[in-house]
Amino acid sequence: MEKEAGRDAAAMRVDDPWYDALASGWGELDGAGGFMPVGPPGPVAPQSSHSAADIYLEVQRSAVFQDVRRRYRRFVVPATLAFVVWYLAYVVTAVTAPGLMARPVAGAVNVAMVAGLGQFLTTFLLTGAYTRHARLRRDRAALDLRWETQEMTRGIGR
């Protein structure tokens, strides 16, 4: 895991948003995955009359943003539930069923030891899964939205 993170960190200088932001030119609205408001198209509202609040509401309602939010929640909600339940189950079992936890598995290693080390293992695995999911499924779309939103709010008194 640390090795992987190290490689990522080395590659990061190239593809991190902070570094490529200015070079890539922001606000390419017509690219794939562009910003498209959902809901009634409505009369063409002149951009200049929008306040920052309207822009954020409009972005929040857009399909692209809702997609990013859905992807984030679809991963994070079940994952959080899973690790919280697993951790609480571990803690509660330790106090309510010490007999079960003391059952030997191999030599001096008992169920409690295995469960404790299992917590370490699942933490590492979930960390890996989350970063992979975020990198592949969310980062690009979120970054595009960021520049588009900033482009829209530029020059508006907030």
Add this chain to the structure above:
Amino acid sequence: MSGNHQTLALLLFSAFIAVTLAITTWVSRNRHGSAEEFYAGGRLFSPMENGFAIAGDYMSAASFLGISGLIALFGYDGMLYSVGFLVAWLVVLLLVAELVRNCGRFTLADVVAARMTERPVRIAAGISSVTVSVLYLVAQMVGAGSLVALLLGGTSNAARSWTVIGVGALMVIYVSFGGMRATTWIQIVKAVLLMMGATVLTVLVLVHFHGNVNGLLTSAAERSGHGLKFLSPGLKYGGSWTARFDFISLGLALVLGTAGLPHILSRFYTVPTARAARRSVVWSIGLIGSFYLMTIVLGFGAAALVGSADVRASNPAGNTAVPLLAVVLGGGEGSAGGTILFAVVAAVAFATILAVVAGITLASSASVAHDLYASLRRPGRKQHSEVTVARVAAAGIGVAAIALGLVAQDLNVAFLVALAFAVAASANLPVLLYSLFWRNFTTRGAVWSVYGGLIPALLLVLLSPVVSGSPTSLFPGVDFQFFPLENPGLVSVPLGFLAGWIGTVTSPEPPDAAKHAETEVRALTGAGAV
């Protein structure tokens, strides 16, 4: 302990102080004195640097000395700390790190205040952040005190007190002059030292048992005097149902507290983007996870090689188990190897305390200056710059922490840290999660959830056996104990969430949909992030 121990340890420790002071001078040579620079180090650290710094901020003396000590004394029950301290990072990674980086500028209050009426929310979040930080500081000060007590023979109370004062003075210097940049580099140096120290000891323990973990566990169980019970839960938190609920309460506080610690949250502002914040957390999870695995080996190692009875004789709370283990691993009392290893461990632990203390002081001075001073100052009075106020605040917090640290010298360090975690989980986490994820959250809800978690948590500690009514409590002479649990988390964390919910549903003002949209869009995309 012999004179050689002391001389070598003091030499190593002086070297660390010299290096860190040099770092402080170096990074502040052309400082601009801007808030961005002082609180966030210019926001240009790389994820790897920040990951090491987060690990350095987090792996406190409580972990190194306290957890290993608890394992050496109580076996498996001490392991819960290791597990809880690590699993807590999943909360940070999944729910907090990226979103906080995107929404805030310097403190926790920034994230909440962006959606709410600024003044009351800032004051509430500022007060709770400072409270958590001071509690955490006290734990570190106690760690410093007991370490020196061991180093200098354990008899001199004056030496202990002077150490606490010295550590406090140094941290004020680091923070006031170096700001976040110096603090970060000190954390990084410390994290590297601590990882190396822990790795060396762990390898020596494993070599001593020829890589036979089973043998290590078996002899730990034998030397502990508890037999096989030592390896399963129940020694410390078995017995009565009160003790069992205490265990659950502790587990809850550990796992939910980390995401509410002000000095951890402020670290995410030192990297340029949310993505970099995520990568820093991955680095720190790797480092912290391997470190806590090593503390388990060290704890059982201390039980096996030093023996629980000797550990308890040296320090009833177990804080000195690892230094004692180092002496044995190096070849025993009086040998050259023992002297060197002991000195190295003592110096590493000291470096750990100094670095953590600097990180917390910085975060709490930011809360004082950026949240409290900025909200409470009267218009028309002479205005001081925020950074100046923060520098002064660092000194004030230093004094408060020193005073409390002198009072609380006989409590276990890991246990004290758990109290700080409980308060953080009750007062800071509910408001943070509600602000980030709840559409209808209002100003009243925010204020209520902070105070509704903070006040019960503090009151319950005050009424608990920690403070009065038992032979081991802070004031054993009096008895106003009312609440049976040592850790308030089980009650106060739900209360914090409940208060936030009640405050919101009874709120006269409607929730601000536009502000919620802004927070949500900014949190998930990073638009407008500084």
